[in-house]
Amino acid sequence: MNSEQSIGNFHKIWFISLIASTLLVILVYTINYFYEDDFSIFDSISLLLYTIIPGILVTVSIWALRYEKINGVPKKSLIFLCLAFVCWFLAEQVWMLYDYVFMIDPFPSAADIFYISAPLLMLISLVIFLRPLKNQISKKSIIIAICISFLLLIPTVIITYQENNDVNFIELIIVLFYPIVDAIVLIPIIITVSLLSHSKKNLFWVMITLGMMVLIAADTSYLFLELTDNYYDNHPVDLLWLVSYLIWTFSLWYGIYNSKISSNSDDDLKKYETQLLGRYGAIAFLVIMNVTVVTVLLSINYFAINQYDLEFLDFFTSFLVMIMVIFSILIILLNKTMQKNLKQQTSHIENISNELIKAEKFSAIGELASRLAHDMRNPLGVITSSNMLIKKNPTKEIISKNNERIQRSLDRMEHQINNVMDFVRIRKLHLQKISLHKLIDDTLNSLIIPNGITIKKPIENPSIQCDVEQFLILFYNVVYNAIQKLEKNGGDIIINYEQNDVNNIIKIQDSGEVIPDETISKIFEPLFTTKYQGTGLGLASCKQIVKQHKGTIRVENNPTTFIITIPKDLKE
Amino acid sequence: MKSAVLVDDEIDLVESIQEFLETEDIKIVATGNNGQEAVELCIKHLPDFLILDLGMPKFDGIHALEKLSEKNSSIKVIIMTGLLDEEHKANLNRFKIDASFTKPTSPIAIADFIKNN
Numbered sequence: 001m002n003s004e005q006s007i008g009n010f011h012k013i014w015f016i017s018l019i020a021s022t023l024l025v026i027l028v029y030t031i032n033y034f035y036e037d038d039f040s041i042f043d044s045i046s047l048l049l050y051t052i053i054p055g056i057l058v059t060v061s062i063w064a065l066r067y068e069k070i071n072g073v074p075k076k077s078l079i080f081l082c083l084a085f086v087c088w089f090l091a092e093q094v095w096m097l098y099d100y101v102f103m104i105d106p107f108p109s110a111a112d113i114f115y116i117s118a119p120l121l122m123l124i125s126l127v128i129f130l131r132p133l134k135n136q137i138s139k140k141s142i143i144i145a146i147c148i149s150f151l152l153l154i155p156t157v158i159i160t161y162q163e164n165n166d167v168n169f170i171e172l173i174i175v176l177f178y179p180i181v182d183a184i185v186l187i188p189i190i191i192t193v194s195l196l197s198h199s200k201k202n203l204f205w206v207m208i209t210l211g212m213m214v215l216i217a218a219d220t221s222y223l224f225l226e227l228t229d230n231y232y233d234n235h236p237v238d239l240l241w242l243v244s245y246l247i248w249t250f251s252l253w254y255g256i257y258n259s260k261i262s263s264n265s266d267d268d269l270k271k272y273e274t275q276l277l278g279r280y281g282a283i284a285f286l287v288i289m290n291v292t293v294v295t296v297l298l299s300i301n302y303f304a305i306n307q308y309d310l311e312f313l314d315f316f317t318s319f320l321v322m323i324m325v326i327f328s329i330l331i332i333l334l335n336k337t338m339q340k341n342l343k344q345q346t347s348h349i350e351n352i353s354n355e356l357i358k359a360e361k362f363s364a365i366g367e368l369a370s371r372l373a374h375d376m377r378n379p380l381g382v383i384t385s386s387n388m389l390i391k392k393n394p395t396k397e398i399i400s401k402n403n404e405r406i407q408r409s410l411d412r413m414e415h416q417i418n419n420v421m422d423f424v425r426i427r428k429l430h431l432q433k434i435s436l437h438k439l440i441d442d443t444l445n446s447l448i449i450p451n452g453i454t455i456k457k458p459i460e461n462p463s464i465q466c467d468v469e470q471f472l473i474l475f476y477n478v479v480y481n482a483i484q485k486l487e488k489n490g491g492d493i494i495i496n497y498e499q500n501d502v503n504n505i506i507k508i509q510d511s512g513e514v515i516p517d518e519t520i521s522k523i524f525e526p527l528f529t530t531k532y533q534g535t536g537l538g539l540a541s542c543k544q545i546v547k548q549h550k551g552t553i554r555v556e557n558n559p560t561t562f563i564i565t566i567p568k569d570l571k572e
Numbered sequence: 573m574k575s576a577v578l579v580d581d582e583i584d585l586v587e588s589i590q591e592f593l594e595t596e597d598i599k600i601v602a603t604g605n606n607g608q609e610a611v612e613l614c615i616k617h618l619p620d621f622l623i624l625d626l627g628m629p630k631f632d633g634i635h636a637l638e639k640l641s642e643k644n645s646s647i648k649v650i651i652m653t654g655l656l657d658e659e660h661k662a663n664l665n666r667f668k669i670d671a672s673f674t675k676p677t678s679p680i681a682i683a684d685f686i687k688n689n
Binding site: 377378381384389408 | 582587674
């Protein structure tokens with residue numbers, strides 16, 4: 001399975017699990033209301049959900065912390081997110097402890113500390129995420145965020161204050177803390193959403209902010225219910241909290257999967273992430289929001305006949321419908337902008353890539369032309385001065401000596417041209433069997449071996465299946481390089497043969513200087529050369545030839561040894 | 573008789589130019605293959621001229637020019653290079669260069685310059 005398929009499959013599983021688990025939680029809650037027993041089996045299931053779902057969230061967040069890097073998520077930001085999740089988990093546990101074990105409902109309680117700390121930690125996490133991106137945040141989006149935050153803050157604070165003016169000061173402060181903290185957190189959330197819709201597309205943060213929006217909706221609904229004394233344990237509004245915990249768990253799962261994918265799959269991942277966001281992002285958001293809100297409304301309506309003040313129900317329903325409409329419009333607008341920006345950016349990136357490829361090609365051609373020009377000038381210089389020496393003093397000895405120099409220079413020039421042609425021309429393999437000794441002899445016959453250099457052939461003479469013409473180029477280049485190294489001081493070139501069940505292994509070793517560590521990794525790259533003469537294509541051609549033979553070529557130091565491994569059973 | 577040190581990494585080129593200049597009564601006191609050798613040979617032999625290639629492995633011609641200018645050398649420098657691009661030209665502006673020739677250099681031109689300077 002290739003990486004593209006596996007990323008695609010992950011996204012399918014991830015998306016289906018998210019929808020399925022959300023629906024499951026909603027189902028448990030909905031069925032719960034059809035039982036009028038004081039403590040039904042569904043009560044205990046929904047109770048368990050408060051431990052299990054936040055518990056899974058905390059576990060997954062701690063698991064996520066183990067990863068060195070989650071794409072697009074600063075480590076510090078992730079730490080604060082995890083702390084926030086831990087706070088919510090603790091808050092839920094403390095709340096349950098009071099409610100079901102001690103059967104009391106104290107206010108303020110330890111749960112309040114955790115409930116208030118959690119969104120503050122989320123705020124810090126978002127600020128850490130947004131800080132390096134501050135240049136991309138427009139003033140307009142900050143103003144819009146502050147306005148929306150005030151829209152939420154002012155009515156909630158006023159109502160909270162009016163309804164609680166009989167309580168003591170500390171209690172009032174704590175009660176007021178909830179809407180204030182939520183309104184403050186809403187600012188970075190809206191900025192993040194606006195940023196994600198413009199440039200930084202990252203599903204992790206989309207889900208985190210989505211979860212937080214659901215949670216703010218839950219907090220606000222709870223506040224109104226509490227103020228009108230209409231909240232009771234396992235109230236449908238609790239669903240919203242559970243849904244936000246679920247969304248966060250899935251965002252962390254997504255982040256972890258993201259960090260596991262190797263860097264070469266990054267492009268595939270980005271492609272799928274963008275596709276997924278474009279196609280399903282808005283729909284998923286609206287489905288989750290609307291299903292949750294409709295379920296809450298239906299459940300409340302069902303109970304209203306028996307228990308609820310209908311006046312309050314009207315107010316609450318219109319409040320929820322208003323939130324639903326605002327969020328839906330916001331998401332549809334954001335999605336449209338995102339799609340438009342995506343199209344623009346894709347075509348912009350394509351243009352830049354094409355320009356880059358062109359520039360790279362021209363730069364490579366320029367580099368090669370300049371190398372060739374430089375390389376040709378040296379042998380031309382030798383030919384010029386040798387020619388003048390012959391003209392000036394045409395004795396037999398001078399002519400013979402300078403003719404040799406001219407011949408060597410012509411060979412050099414031919415070698416440079418062949419190097420370029422060998423690299424540029426990609427030929428089909430014509431496999432035939434040839435003995436190793438014949439290959440080596442033919443290579444050596446085409447080379448001028450200076451005095452002081454000895455070449456030792458292997459004792460073994462196996463028959464090797466290869467493209468003979470290509471292998472002569474391969475051997476020529478490796479041996480030619482070794483000769484150039486040894487030209488000044490002389491030395492040995494030793495060719496060895498080894499084999500295993502599947503491969504022929506040919507080792508070409510020289511007694512020259514070792515290759516420096518900083519260049520050994522680049523030695524097979526095209527246009528790389530440490531010699532001031534040479535196209536930098538010889539060893540690149542060797543790699544190309546060996547690759548065509550489905551083999552490998554590598555180099556080791558102490559002594560310098562080129563190791564060529566070619567499969568015995570080769571097919572054209 | 574004027575003396576010179578000749579440094580280039582192309583052995584055949586060094587030998588052929590050396591032989592030609594010697595027929596023109598210019599004494600090549602030593603030859604080398606890289607920038608470091610150029611510096612050492614100049615300090616040792618104190619020639620009138622240094623005929624220097626720029627692109628050489630390990631220590632290039634620029635290295636030799638830097639070291640010699642640090643030592644306030646009065647040796648006249650003749651550059652003989654395969655490629656004199658903008659980068660090299662900018663690099664060379666820092667030093668006192670008496671003549672520069674692009675390869676393939678005519679040894680007659682080098683001999684004439686040495687004789688007249």
